Structures are given as C-alpha cells and as structure tokens.
Amino acid sequence: MARWVEQTPDDFVFAAKASRYLTHVRRLREIEQGIHRYYERIMPLVESDKLGPIVWQFPANFRRDGDALDRVAATLELVPPGRHCFEFRHKSWFDEKVYSLLREHGAALVIGDHPKWPFQAHELTADWTLVRLHHGRRGRRGNYSPSELDEWARRIAAWRRRAEVFVYFNNDWEGFAVENARSLKRRLRQSPAGRAPAAAAARRAFASSRSAGRSRAASGRA
DSSP states (O other): OHHHHHHSOTTOOEEEEOOHIIIIISTTSSOHHHHHHHHHHTHHHHTSSOEEEEEEEOOTTOOSOTTHHHHHHHHHHHSOSSOEEEEOOSGGGOSHHHHHHHHHHTOEEOEEEOTTOTTOOOOOOSSEEEEEEOOOSSSGGGOOOHHHHHHHHHHHHHHHTTSEEEEEEOOTTTTHHHHHHHHHHHHHHTOSOOSOTTHHHHHHHHHHHHHHHHHHHHHTOO
C-alpha cells in the first residue's frame, strides 16, 4: 500500500474493495473488529490523498431478507467517515428503503452493468457515484460496442451535472477494459457537461472526514 502511494501520480485516486471476508464470509455479521483490521492494512492509503471510494461488493446470493438490511445499516454506523458504496447483485436490494438508507449516510449505490443482473438501478444516492462496467451486451466477449459507449457517455454526462462520477471497466480478461476506458474518456471530453459544481467541495469534505476516520480507527471504533 505504501508503495502504491509513493509510485502513483499525485492526482491518482484508488477505489479500494472492502474485505471479501466481511462481505462474502461474514456477510456483515459481527464485523467491527474486521473493519478495524481492514483499516489498519490500508492505513497508507487512508493517510494519503489517494483513497477514493471503498466498494462493498456482495455475492449474487446475498438477499435482502431477515436482518440483512439491518446489517447494512449497522455497517454504515461502524465504518469511518469517507466514501462508501454498495454493489448489490440480487434484485431484492433495488428498493426505495435501501436507497433511503444509503442517502441518510451519504453512501452511494454502485451502478453496475452486466447482462446477468439487468435489474441493477441507475440511482444516485449521494453527491457522487461509482459505475462498474463489467460486460457489454452488444460487443463480442464482453467488449462494449461503440453505440453502448455512446449511451454510457450520455448517462455519465447527465450525472456529472449533479454528482462526481467514478467509472471503472472490469471486462479485462481479454484486455477490452483499457481501450473501452480510453474510448469512453474521449467521448466524455466531447460532452457539454463539465465537472459537478460540488465536486471540489466534496473532496475537501472527504479529506476532513478521513482525518476523523483515522481518529475513530485508532480508538478501535472502526
């Protein structure tokens, strides 16, 4: 982690995944100590200006049943301040109750794109969002077609009027992600939408919240 901070450009931002142990094994049950350990491991990023969103990604069989929503709510109370986003892959999570909970905590619903999960919503729940483009529908073998990239560029340009947007391609098994990202970036440069007006203020607030997060982590609350 320390080398990542040292070897990347000053304006580089990392999106870190929350521990799979917390999301897939514990499924958010009794994870206070696990959160503390996770933040100990990523402390070089936390103490830098390069930590962006933390992605809480869940398996497709993680349903919103029983006390699952309560576990998400408890996690949002436990984590240090910062940008946290939740990537759900079961349709039961795409509901106004979930969106309201995320809005209450300033957390983002991950906007995912994969043919397996067509129900994933394009819902903004904070003044920022994270988009994960996993698999094109019209290109071959997961590649995104030019028309799909045009559509995503239009969506993202519209969201940028209201929010800061982080976009990642994950269709990397044949190297499509790199060229898809370059192509999308070219399209967004041509977009009339600029940076979200609140983006700079959001970054300042986030820097302040990271400082508070370090204090909480040191105290064992994280």
